[in-house]
Amino acid sequence: MKSFVSQFFFLPADNIKKRPVVVILIALGLACVLSFSFAPEERVKFLVFAATLIFLGRATKKGYLSDRALEIRREKLRELLTSQRESEEAMKEALFYRDEFLSIASHELKTPLTSLKLQSQVFKRQILKNDLGSVRPDKMLRMMDQVDQQVNRMVRLVDDMLDISRIRTKNLRVIKSDVDLHVLIASFVSKMSPGLTKPELIVFKSYGSLFLNCDPVRIEQVLSNLLSNAIRYGRGTPIEVELLQAGVEVCISVKDSGMGISKEDQLKIFHRFQRAVPAREVSGLGLGLYIAREIVEAHDGKIAVESELGQGATFRVTLPIGGEA
Amino acid sequence: MKNLVFIIDDDDDVREVMCFALEFEGIKTLSFSDAVKATEYLRHLTPSQYPQLIVVDFMMPEMNGIEFIEHLRTHYPKTLARIPLALSTARDDIHKKIPAEVKLLAKPIDLGDFLGTVKGHLETPVNPSLSLSSYQDSPP
Numbered sequence: 001m002k003s004f005v006s007q008f009f010f011l012p013a014d015n016i017k018k019r020p021v022v023v024i025l026i027a028l029g030l031a032c033v034l035s036f037s038f039a040p041e042e043r044v045k046f047l048v049f050a051a052t053l054i055f056l057g058r059a060t061k062k063g064y065l066s067d068r069a070l071e072i073r074r075e076k077l078r079e080l081l082t083s084q085r086e087s088e089e090a091m092k093e094a095l096f097y098r099d100e101f102l103s104i105a106s107h108e109l110k111t112p113l114t115s116l117k118l119q120s121q122v123f124k125r126q127i128l129k130n131d132l133g134s135v136r137p138d139k140m141l142r143m144m145d146q147v148d149q150q151v152n153r154m155v156r157l158v159d160d161m162l163d164i165s166r167i168r169t170k171n172l173r174v175i176k177s178d179v180d181l182h183v184l185i186a187s188f189v190s191k192m193s194p195g196l197t198k199p200e201l202i203v204f205k206s207y208g209s210l211f212l213n214c215d216p217v218r219i220e221q222v223l224s225n226l227l228s229n230a231i232r233y234g235r236g237t238p239i240e241v242e243l244l245q246a247g248v249e250v251c252i253s254v255k256d257s258g259m260g261i262s263k264e265d266q267l268k269i270f271h272r273f274q275r276a277v278p279a280r281e282v283s284g285l286g287l288g289l290y291i292a293r294e295i296v297e298a299h300d301g302k303i304a305v306e307s308e309l310g311q312g313a314t315f316r317v318t319l320p321i322g323g324e325a
Numbered sequence: 326m327k328n329l330v331f332i333i334d335d336d337d338d339v340r341e342v343m344c345f346a347l348e349f350e351g352i353k354t355l356s357f358s359d360a361v362k363a364t365e366y367l368r369h370l371t372p373s374q375y376p377q378l379i380v381v382d383f384m385m386p387e388m389n390g391i392e393f394i395e396h397l398r399t400h401y402p403k404t405l406a407r408i409p410l411a412l413s414t415a416r417d418d419i420h421k422k423i424p425a426e427v428k429l430l431a432k433p434i435d436l437g438d439f440l441g442t443v444k445g446h447l448e449t450p451v452n453p454s455l456s457l458s459s460y461q462d463s464p465p
Contacts, residue, residue, distance in 0.1 A: 114336075114413075121435070
């Protein structure tokens, strides 16, 4: 029947299904022809009845309305498939970064373990040789101090990983009190400087006491991260830490004149597991700036970077005094 | 120069403890925080001043351990490339990328493995009672 109709109207058979209007017109035409078999006063009723049947018929599975419904369903399925594909891509990317992170974390933990293992084995060897007396006391003290530092280093790595977990579950703890940032930063810089090859590397500029309601441990954490990065990427250039008040905000900046950060990488560095330098070249978890940003935002503040490749970088933290920025 | 080992590692603490471990065995050390500085120092040495062994870390900025080895082989094939090398790394997936004659020291480094590697390249037997030399971060 379908092929007869298509041949009659010079249409391919499959076009009939996709042209419901043609089918309706054909059906209405037939109904008009049939209506002449009724009495004139009955023809209108018959035509209305026939037209109703025809349209209802198209609303079934092979009808016009169900074609439209089918099209809508196809569209929804396409959207679902696209969404699923995007979710799969996002999951693959997340798994990639997780595996990359685990590899980097493993390396980062093995570094302090290397020092700890060698130190303990050296002292054990000296004890077994009954030769501890040959070790100068200042040397022994230095080594024991290093053992303590390596343990602290591992504690920081583990804490960073815990912070990531807390951030993900919205449980990052911030315990605020009134803190003199001038004293906090000066003390932190003076603690950090002796461990540097050039203690005068870090210069702190401040204009007197500046109180802020904040978590001092977390603010030190942010400062530690910014200074570590400045030392790592600063190529031995002087690092300037500045504290000042600008209106209702406090601004802490850390500036170096090292390798700098490209505009493209500036968009990535605050994200988890992202670094501007390939993982193979520089050690580090890639979490520092992400955690720093979370801490700053937990204080209703902002963190930003200004940098040109090869011309150093300035990281600027702004924190509101007594309320939102 | 007899019984001299160069240590190249960007981590200050690892560098210091490796030198410390060797100094206890009466072995002189010279350490560098990056491979570029080490190369620059090495190329000014005469063969009699070469160390008996260079222990280089793999993961370092600017030039990693493998790039350092390849650089010596490419630019100094008859001189510096002949100095015995050991590569220290926390990675466990790079053993296929290093030449067969380069000893791999897996971090955390075992002292016995480390001393065994070093002593195998020394010219003279080590006298443990030798006085300790002070740790040096960079060459004089």
